Amino acid sequence: MRGFLYVISALAVVALAFWAYQQNYATQQALREVRGLQNHIATQRSRLAVLRAEWAYLNRPERLRDLAEINFDRLGLLPLMPDQFGVLDQVAYPQQDPLPITNPIETRAREGGEQTPDGEVQLP
């Protein structure tokens, strides 16, 4: 019985050692990955900063004004003026399409209520 316990505990030590070894390497691997990711995030952040700067540079009012002037023929952009404000009343209601006719009824009247070729009597 005692011998069996010794064997079991020896096996347990080996198993635990194996597990600890694996965990150690897994942790190191995870840390490496984190470091890589953090580097990646840092590069992306600085790239984002550059892009933001470039966006701001390309959208600077001076350039936009020049572009609007160059492309005046196509775009016709003018500075915002007070008379460009509208009132809600000036906006027309959209024209509504008539409802679709699902069961057409012939209502064309003939004089005197004469008979159609089908033999029906048309009401005046």
Added chain:
Amino acid sequence: MIRTPLRPLARVLKARQTGENPDAIERENIRLRHEEMRDRSRVRAQGRLLVLSVFFLGAFMTVGLRMGHLAASEPTEPQARATSSKIVAQRADIVDRNGRLLATNLETHALYAQPPIMIDKERAARELVKIFPDLDEKDLLEDFIGKRKFLWIKKKLSPEQKQAVHDIGDPGLLFGTREMRLYPNGKLASHILGGAAFGREGVHSAEVIGVAGVEKRFDDFLRDPANDGAPLRLSIDMTVQAAAERVLYGGMKLLNARGAASVLMDVRTGEIISMVSLPDFDPNIRPRPPTEGEPGDSPIFNRAVQGLYELGSTFKIFTAAQALELGLVNPSTMIDTKGPMVYGRHRIRDFRNYGPQLSVEDVIVKSSNIGTAHMALDIGAKRQQDFLRQLGFFDPTQVELTEAPGAQPLVPRQWKDISTMTISYGHGLSASPLHLAAGYASLLNGGTKVKPTLIKRDAPQRGPRVVSEQTSKTSATMLRKVVTKGTASFGEVEGYHVGGKTGTADKPLTNGRGYYDDKVISTFASIFPAHDPKYVLIVTLDEPTETSGPKPRRTAGWTAVPVASEMTRRMAPLLGLRPEIAPAEPAKVTLTSN
């Protein structure tokens, strides 16, 4: 374990024979046994104490060693935890009120040389001059050949330049990373932003410090890592600022002015929406302060904040408002305007003779110096000073710019009656356009004091009361009449109900004795919409001349007013103000008879 018997028979018998007491033997044995037991337990206790002390020693040693290690080792960021820090640069961005970038950072490189490890020095010098034409080949070569072991060649390189230097291929030409302050909008809001420069420099990094404007004023805030990279949000609106700069520049050129300044301020919050000073500069390449000539002519001089000018008749509304507030007059009280008014050896004249009497309202509308001087005499020097001090004309503005504390308004050292009279119409007291904007805002926002600010705010300022609400309203009505039927008739912008006051002041001679005949500072201080003032706009032109007529005209009505009106027309829609019809006067009962 062999127990020693307490009464060993041999010794007891022996003792009986000798007539001793055998009990003594038992006691002796008990004593010995107890001694032995005591010794044993002492050893055990000592052993336990030893173990315990070793344990404690170990524990404290561990703690001590760990502390020593923490104290001595370089701090490192925890690796396993994801950092939430958003800081990418050593200096935070500056954005406008809508979050658009005004200043940011860019990574760049500085070029330095280590001559001892250079291979072909002549060729390197020759090639470098090809890339940077502003360098001198001879000086460069001298530096390379001389004793120097290290020299900076360029502080900021573009990626293309860096590649070109790489292509030279000399191992002695090296790069250090740099963070560069970038103002993507160029000249926009240059006086507000100021500029930045490198502070302490190392090979691998350099400190970026603000040198002027908000960059210097908020240097600590911008560099504080505790803000986690949060940008500095200004009250400036980029679009409005761009429009203001454009229109003001056009006006300045049309009127041949030497310089111009404008301030647009929210009357309730005190936020400066746009502030322009022309000529301006590019903060990316901030010019050095001038060493000769007048500092006021330099492009880095902020006319709106640092420029102290006699602001002329724009001050008349303060006199009128104070007279109203004190109950000395009402808008229709008649004031003596018979000219010229002689006081001691001074004579006060009007631009034109306005007859013997005008109502207070007409004094403002027609801009009569004599009428205002009479009102000021009624008010008195003491009360006038107190009122102007309340409006902030005695102290530098507290706007968040490094330049602001230096702009101390110039007031007469001795405030005589003649000073009271001239200051009532804006001569003899020099203040900046920003002072005027703050004064107008305080007077017309319902009568509470506001301090100008460049930081975005959400709530109106609740300053101390300067004038009553009624006075504020009456003043606004008078200013509106200046535009509808007075000196500022070009100032009307349909739908925005501009009210304002013109001011034309002769420029003082540089030697301080008297004034120029043909050089003026013309100012238009306006509010819109006059029935419920929201914004105050100050436009100041330095030496404008309007030459469309037979004679050159310099009064503000012909110069500053049209420029200001065009600025209002452009800016008001951008501010989201919808043109509207002024609320009509309440219907009156008309007396008729038939």
